[in-house]
Amino acid sequence: MLSVEGLSVDIAGTSILRDITLDVNEGEIVCLVGRNGAGKTTLLRAIMGQLAARAGAVKWRGAALTGLPPHLVARRGIGFSPEESEVFASLSVAQNIAFGTWTRPAPAARAQARVAFAYEVFPKLTTYMARGGAELSGGERKMVSIARALALDPELLLLDEPFEGLSPAIIPTIAAGIASIRASGKAILMAESNVQHIPDYVSRICVIERGEIIFRGSLAEARADPLVRQVASGLA
Amino acid sequence: MKTTLAFLAVLAAFAAAPFALGPYYTTLIIPILAYAIALIGLNLLFGYGGLLSFGHAMFLAIGAYASAVMGAKLGVRSFEAQLIVAMLASGTVAGLIGLLCLRYTTIFFSMLTLAFGMIFHSFLFKFYDLTGGESGISVPRPSLFGASHAGLSKTAFLVGPFYWYALGLFAVMFLVMALVVASPFGLALKAARDNERKTAFLGVPVFWVRYVAFVLSGIYCAVGGAVLAVSIGAADPELSFWTQSGNMIFIIILGGLGQLFGPVVGAVSFTLLQDALMANTQYWRFALGAILALIIIFAPRGILGLITRALDWRRR
Numbered sequence: 389m390l391s392v393e394g395l396s397v398d399i400a401g402t403s404i405l406r407d408i409t410l411d412v413n414e415g416e417i418v419c420l421v422g423r424n425g426a427g428k429t430t431l432l433r434a435i436m437g438q439l440a441a442r443a444g445a446v447k448w449r450g451a452a453l454t455g456l457p458p459h460l461v462a463r464r465g466i467g468f469s470p471e472e473s474e475v476f477a478s479l480s481v482a483q484n485i486a487f488g489t490w491t492r493p494a495p496a497a498r499a500q501a502r503v504a505f506a507y508e509v510f511p512k513l514t515t516y517m518a519r520g521g522a523e524l525s526g527g528e529r530k531m532v533s534i535a536r537a538l539a540l541d542p543e544l545l546l547l548d549e550p551f552e553g554l555s556p557a558i559i560p561t562i563a564a565g566i567a568s569i570r571a572s573g574k575a576i577l578m579a580e581s582n583v584q585h586i587p588d589y590v591s592r593i594c595v596i597e598r599g600e601i602i603f604r605g606s607l608a609e610a611r612a613d614p615l616v617r618q619v620a621s622g623l624a
Numbered sequence: 625m626k627t628t629l630a631f632l633a634v635l636a637a638f639a640a641a642p643f644a645l646g647p648y649y650t651t652l653i654i655p656i657l658a659y660a661i662a663l664i665g666l667n668l669l670f671g672y673g674g675l676l677s678f679g680h681a682m683f684l685a686i687g688a689y690a691s692a693v694m695g696a697k698l699g700v701r702s703f704e705a706q707l708i709v710a711m712l713a714s715g716t717v718a719g720l721i722g723l724l725c726l727r728y729t730t731i732f733f734s735m736l737t738l739a740f741g742m743i744f745h746s747f748l749f750k751f752y753d754l755t756g757g758e759s760g761i762s763v764p765r766p767s768l769f770g771a772s773h774a775g776l777s778k779t780a781f782l783v784g785p786f787y788w789y790a791l792g793l794f795a796v797m798f799l800v801m802a803l804v805v806a807s808p809f810g811l812a813l814k815a816a817r818d819n820e821r822k823t824a825f826l827g828v829p830v831f832w833v834r835y836v837a838f839v840l841s842g843i844y845c846a847v848g849g850a851v852l853a854v855s856i857g858a859a860d861p862e863l864s865f866w867t868q869s870g871n872m873i874f875i876i877i878l879g880g881l882g883q884l885f886g887p888v889v890g891a892v893s894f895t896l897l898q899d900a901l902m903a904n905t906q907y908w909r910f911a912l913g914a915i916l917a918l919i920i921i922f923a924p925r926g927i928l929g930l931i932t933r934a935l936d937w938r939r940r
Contacts, residue, residue: 436825462827470822476815478882483811490808491827521818540827 389414389575390435390466390544395444397434404430405599407444412544417566417576419586421610422596423619428579429471431596432546435577436468437461463492467542469533471549471579475521482517484532488540498541505572506535509565527558534565545569547578551585563587595619627802627884634888638791642783650783651855652899656891657790658852662687663876663887664801665844670873671882672805673837674817675726676734678869679741683842685748685864686714687849692761692859693754703766703789703854710846718842722835729820741866748861760860763853782855790851797847802884804840813837814882874916880928889928 390412397405405427412418420428433439435446437458446453448464462468467488475484485506489499507514510531516524524532530550537545550566551559563585570576570589580586586593586607593610595603603616610616638657642650662684669675690710694700700709725736748755755761765773765781768789773781804810816823816830824830853859862868871894879890897915901908923930 438821438824457829458821458824459827459829462825468825470825474819474822476818476822478814478818479811487811487815487826487828490812536826 389449390577391445391447392431392435393445393447395431395434395446396442397430397439398442399430399439403442403599405434408596408599408601410594410601412575412577414543415570415573415575416591417570417578417587417589418592418594419590419607420577420579420594420596421583421586422579422581424581426581426596427599428581428596429548430599432468432470432548432577432579435461435546436466459491462540462542465492465541465543466546467537467540467544468546469530469537469548469550471552475524475529475532475536477520477522479521480517481513481519481521481524481532484521485513485517485535485539487536488538492540494541502539502541506538509538509568510535510561512561527554527561530554530558530562531565534562534569538569542574544575544577547576549579549581551580551582559585630885631798631802634885635791635795638794642787647779647783650787651779652895654782654787654790654855655852656895657794658848658855659872659875659891659895660848660888661794661797661851662845662848663872663879663891664798664884665841665848666872667876667882667884667887668801668804668810668813668844669834669837669841670876671886672810672817673813673834675729675834675838676873677725677737677838677841678734678866678873679721679737679739679744680841680845680872681866681868682741682744682864683714683718683845684849684852684868684872685744685859685861686710686717686842687846687851688763688853688859688863689748689755689761689849690714690846691766691850691853692756692763695764695766696761697754701764701767701772702770703768703850706766707793707847707850710850711843714842714846714849715839718839719835722838722842726831726834726838738866738869741864741869745861745864745866748864755861756859758861760858762858763856766854778857786854790855793847793851797844798884798888801844805884809833809836874912876926877916878919878926880926881924883925883928886926886928889931890926893927 392408392410395405395408408431422428430439434441437453437456441454453461486503489502513531513535550562554562590607593605593607594601595616597619603610603613641653666680669677687710690713691706694706694709721740725733728736749757768785773785776784812823812828812833816828816833820830875890875894876887878893880886901911905911919926
């Protein structure tokens with residue numbers, strides 16, 4: 389469904405991504421692993437249309453996404469929960485989550501089902517739906533950020549470091565949420581810099597180092613690969 | 625529910641004013657209503673959208689001149705027709721300028737709106753045949769719903785039929801804005817103010833949301849300007865000068881930025897405060913400046929924020 393073909397991205401004249409090729413198929417969960425500054429976030433932002441490509445293309449179900457602004461990429465069915473998961477401080481939790489039903493509208497029953505599914509993934513959110521976005525903890529903000537992207541009813545969800553900066557107590561809740569999303573059949577492309585956080589159920593792993601993908605394979609293959617082990621030793 | 629009750633209380637207070645106050649204070653309330661309408665619009669852009677315009681006095685002037693040119697030069701006395709022309713003219717100008725200004729945010733947006741405001745101010749000075757130059761154009765008494773009210777004196781017309789007309793217009797414009805800010809559009813505007821990038825990631829065309837807010841705010845200012853022109857009896861270039869835009873921003877901050885009732889509280893407080901200060905000291909501008917500084921430092925949510933805080937404290 390998502391194809392990244394030979395994508396190169398420069399930021400302020402510096403080459404950040406070089407000739408990246410990557411596919412995500414229906415229902416897959418692909419984990420992009422690499423240390424900080426390797427290019428994971430840049431790739432996700434380039435897929436979302438926030439960063440322009442110097443070369444290459446991003447395709448969604450065969451149609452080019454390259455050059456589309458972020459809001460149109462989102463409306464095609466790609467949800468994004470960025471690393472800094474600030475929620476909209478002036479909106480309530482419920483308003484934050486309902487956002488996607490306005491921008492990707494659906495019949496009322498379907499829209500309600502989308503919001504209901506977002507709460508089903510993170511049931512804790514139902515207890516503070518009326519709370520303002522500014523009153524949430526880091527873990528709560530992360531849950532709202534993922535739930536908000538889910539309410540768009542994306543076929544593909546991009547998660548940028550979903551466990552980053554969270555207390556160990558909240559990590560199992562987020563991991564369980566991601567497992568529920570995967571079980572619903574949605575594809576996920578997840579960036580992760582901490583190898584300890586990679587879920588066992590990922591379909592494939594791509595290791596990115598200095599803007600290039602240096603390994604593709606299963607989690608087991610990655611663990612056995614000496615080059616990946618060398619890179620992983622530099623990861624948290 | 626709280627908003628509805630507050631709105632009804634505000635309406636009741638304005639409705640009681642002509643009976644409780646003399647004609648002088650009633651004529652003072654019409655500019656309050658005019659500014660309240662204009663600032664409800666500017667508050668959408670500045671308070672909810674986070675875009676600080678230093679040029680919105682231009683739209684106030686467009687409304688005033690639309691009323692003046694229609695009434696004095698074209699002989700169209702119907703105030704409804706004048707309002708429609710004011711809204712169309714302002715909406716068109718805002719639509720064109722917005723395409724350029726909204727390519728930027730922060731200070732660049734503010735400076736561009738200031739620049740367009742100054743260009744319009746010069747236009748009003750130089751195109752004498754159309755605008756009357758420095759002295760502007762007198763605004764003849766308009767007809768309201770087809771009634772000319774020719775038998776009434778100027779003051780009787782203003783404190784009578786025109787006051788109720790302006791109050792009705794204010795009520796309608798306020799209710800429309802209440803619906804706008806509570807709609808997904810209004811929430812998207814606030815979200816874009818909080819974080820533009822993340823709003824776009826959720827499928828919101830941020831530029832166009834801001835564009836619509838810009839045009840809507842221009843239309844509101846024009847309606848306010850048309851009401852203001854009738855109440856003061858003239859449209860002159862000073863209405864579009866940048867200090868007027870500064871006053872509009874001052875009033876919103878004084879009342880309570882990004883709050884639905886903020887512009888109304890601000891317009892009432894500013895007009896009464898300015899009137900009282902001007903009557904008592906020649907240093908009234910100094911006093912107004914000091915009050916603005918105090919409000920920003922000690923009550924960033926304006927007078928409305930102080931009132932809300934006091935009510936919360938009493939409840940506890």
